[in-house]
Amino acid sequence: MKPSLILFSLLTLGLLVWGFRQAMFVAPTEATMxxxxxxxxxxxxxAFAAFACFFxxxxxxxxxxxxxxxxxxxxxxxxxxxxxxxxxxxxITGPLWARPVWGxxxxxxxRLTSTLLLWLIYVSYLxxxxxxxxxxxxVLAAVLAIFGSVDTVFVxxxxxxxxxxxxxxxxxxxxxxxxxxxxxxAFFINLIAFxxxxxxxxxxxxxxxxxxxxxxELHAHAAVGGAR
Amino acid sequence: xxxxxxxxxxxxxxxxxxEWRSKDxxxxxxxxxxxxxxxxxxxFEPTAEEARRIIGGLVWMAFLFASTMALNQSWAxxxxxxxxxxxxxxxxxxxxxxLGKTIGNFIFVCLLEAVVAPLFVVFxxxxxxxxxxLLIPLFLLGTWALVVNGTFFAAMSLRTRTxxxxxxxxxxxxxxxxxxxxxxxxxAIFTGESSPxxxxxxxxxxxxVFTTVSLLLFETVLHAE
Numbered sequence: 395m396k397p398s399l400i401l402f403s404l405l406t407l408g409l410l411v412w413g414f415r416q417a418m419f420v421a422p423t424e425a426t427m428x429x430x431x432x433x434x435x436x437x438x439x440x441a442f443a444a445f446a447c448f449f450x451x452x453x454x455x456x457x458x459x460x461x462x463x464x465x466x467x468x469x470x471x472x473x474x475x476x477x478x479x480x481x482x483x484x485x486i487t488g489p490l491w492a493r494p495v496w497g498x499x500x501x502x503x504x505r506l507t508s509t510l511l512l513w514l515i516y517v518s519y520l521x522x523x524x525x526x527x528x529x530x531x532x533v534l535a536a537v538l539a540i541f542g543s544v545d546t547v548f549v550x551x552x553x554x555x556x557x558x559x560x561x562x563x564x565x566x567x568x569x570x571x572x573x574x575x576x577x578x579x580a581f582f583i584n585l586i587a588f589x590x591x592x593x594x595x596x597x598x599x600x601x602x603x604x605x606x607x608x609x610x611e612l613h614a615h616a617a618v619g620g621a622r
Numbered sequence: 623x624x625x626x627x628x629x630x631x632x633x634x635x636x637x638x639x640x641e642w643r644s645k646d647x648x649x650x651x652x653x654x655x656x657x658x659x660x661x662x663x664x665x666f667e668p669t670a671e672e673a674r675r676i677i678g679g680l681v682w683m684a685f686l687f688a689s690t691m692a693l694n695q696s697w698a699x700x701x702x703x704x705x706x707x708x709x710x711x712x713x714x715x716x717x718x719x720x721l722g723k724t725i726g727n728f729i730f731v732c733l734l735e736a737v738v739a740p741l742f743v744v745f746x747x748x749x750x751x752x753x754x755x756l757l758i759p760l761f762l763l764g765t766w767a768l769v770v771n772g773t774f775f776a777a778m779s780l781r782t783r784t785x786x787x788x789x790x791x792x793x794x795x796x797x798x799x800x801x802x803x804x805x806x807x808x809x810a811i812f813t814g815e816s817s818p819x820x821x822x823x824x825x826x827x828x829x830x831v832f833t834t835v836s837l838l839l840f841e842t843v844l845h846a847e
Contacts, residue, residue: 459842514795521791522782530781533846537778537839538792541771544835545796548828552799555820556806 439588447477472599633722678808751814
């Protein structure tokens, strides 16, 4: 294992531990919502990590179409998988928070539905990667990533414009507004910690995928009968 | 450019001729859509007011599912006798194949809608309160939105193990914004409570953007091996 990877893992662990202490013990309890509000310190950073991963996936997919480099493809896969995991966390922690606080599990407002659609698009991306024939898979996946990214713009607009006849609960006016300074402090630490954690996961998954690619290449060479 | 037009026309003519002679896709599609109408009629027993509110969703769901049958079929035809490989080896522009297929599918699905939409009106005793003439651009734009993405993803699904299953898995999430707009516009037209112009404009923009993206990326997908 590279020393930089070990160092980064330790750094990430430290940040996560610090973030946990801040979120659970140091940050004050919210006046109206109580302790359940502490999910916020995990919910929003996870969303940020998920969106960052999907953005990395888009860039890697474009890079793959341009260069056809297997490294770009490995990065695209790693970021998509980690992104889906974080997105799942967002979609689970959100309702867990909403139900006791606002009495509803779910609502079709722009942000929630966009996140759900993003999750669906990327799960279909992963399924496409799983079910395609090996030669075509990276190209098809890269093309789908582009379609998905173009689509997210339309998704957000369409939900805002065409779903507003239902009554919308006021979602606290955006979680960043009106936060006490200690809460903001805990929030930013967790944001950095989760971003580091996401980056670490993507890095490790990328390294694994590159290993896998090299193994497959060696198998292919051996099958053809060449010894390089 | 003239090469593009002529090959598109030739591909379209071939598909229309094949479909006319065999009626593979249209028969299956028509009967499926009819079944969907009947099942929805059994499942929901709406009052006149409720019917106007839900018809948008019912109609477009029915057409979405029925059109996936046509879309799967259209590319399966190209795999027999290695027709697709022949096309790939030829100097013909890839977009001509894509446009020919898309326009062919568009025509089939429009015919389907022309037959099935009156059935919805009959079974649900629909009476539109808004401007019904706007239904025509709505159906044209909405069908193109489904068909252009559907043809593209059907071409992608050719290279997967679970060919027929992959198309809906890829198509449905990407089509959600268009579906919202189509359903919104249909509801607006039937209930007469709001203007369908915003959803229609949205659909037009969606169609233009995704047709462009599909045309830009089709060649990559065709040669993806």
